[in-house]
Amino acid sequence: MDDQQPVAYAAYVIDAASRGLLLQKFPPKYPDVVAHHVTHKYPAMPADVPRPPLHVRVTGYHNCGAIEVLVVMVDGRRQQVLREDETPRWYHITLSLDRAKGVEPKNSNDVLAAIVAKRGEVALDNLAAPFAISVMPQLLEEGQREGAARLNRWRYLSMIWRKVLALSRTLSREGGRGD
Numbered sequence: 371m372d373d374q375q376p377v378a379y380a381a382y383v384i385d386a387a388s389r390g391l392l393l394q395k396f397p398p399k400y401p402d403v404v405a406h407h408v409t410h411k412y413p414a415m416p417a418d419v420p421r422p423p424l425h426v427r428v429t430g431y432h433n434c435g436a437i438e439v440l441v442v443m444v445d446g447r448r449q450q451v452l453r454e455d456e457t458p459r460w461y462h463i464t465l466s467l468d469r470a471k472g473v474e475p476k477n478s479n480d481v482l483a484a485i486v487a488k489r490g491e492v493a494l495d496n497l498a499a500p501f502a503i504s505v506m507p508q509l510l511e512e513g514q515r516e517g518a519a520r521l522n523r524w525r526y527l528s529m530i531w532r533k534v535l536a537l538s539r540t541l542s543r544e545g546g547r548g549d
Contacts, residue, residue: 378512380414380451381407382426382444382505384463391503392440396431398466399438404475408442408461408505411451418451420507427502428463429495434481436473438465441482441494442503448494457483460494 384392384407392405408426411418423445430441440463441448450459460482464475485493 378413379407379409379510380411380418380420381409381508381510382420382423383407383508383510385504385506388503388505391501392428392463392465395501396438396440396465399433400436400466400468402469403466404464405466406463407508407510408444408463409450409459410444410461410507414509416509419509420451422507423505425502426505427500429497429500431465431497432481432485432494434484436471437467437477437481439463439478439481440465441496443500448491458486460486460491 384405389405393403398405410420425443425445427443428440429443432439432441442461442463444461448460450461459479462478462482464478467473467475467477482494
């Protein structure tokens with residue numbers, strides 16, 4: 371991939387366990403379930419992929435009749451990295467939507483902007499008990515999201531399997547010494 375060609379998103383991709391937690395805490399109300407990533411920067415290039423965050427917390431939930439949006443704070447920051455000419459964008463997860471009603475994931479930004487315009491930024495954080503999720507920084511190309519979700523689950527499970535194998539080998543070696 372050419373480092374000078376803009377690509378779609380620098381994002382924090384939600385790991386499988388955290389996605390499961392989100393879907394358990396907020397059962398989707400609309401047929402098109404997304405719950406895939408938190409956009410860091412759009413458009414982005416490879417150099418825009420952020421470092422792994424220390425903390426990602428879900429702080430708000432909003433449903434506007436055809437789309438569900440979760441508000442997120444990344445290392446204490448609520449706003450995404452922006453180009454200089456853009457209006458504010460807030461870290462969020464599009465949970466679910468109804469595409470049959472003409473809604474797209476990008477409409478999550480409009481939902482949050484309307485809330486801020488009407489009630490202020492403080493209204494974004496409405497959960498009594500915010501909670502942490504795990505994410506992995508990644509560069510996503512347009513249309514890659516659904517395939518990336520499957521690939522990321524595979525990478526995550528592969529990583530866990532490698533850790534289990536390494537731990538098993540360590541335990542076998544320690545057990546084999548007669549300690």
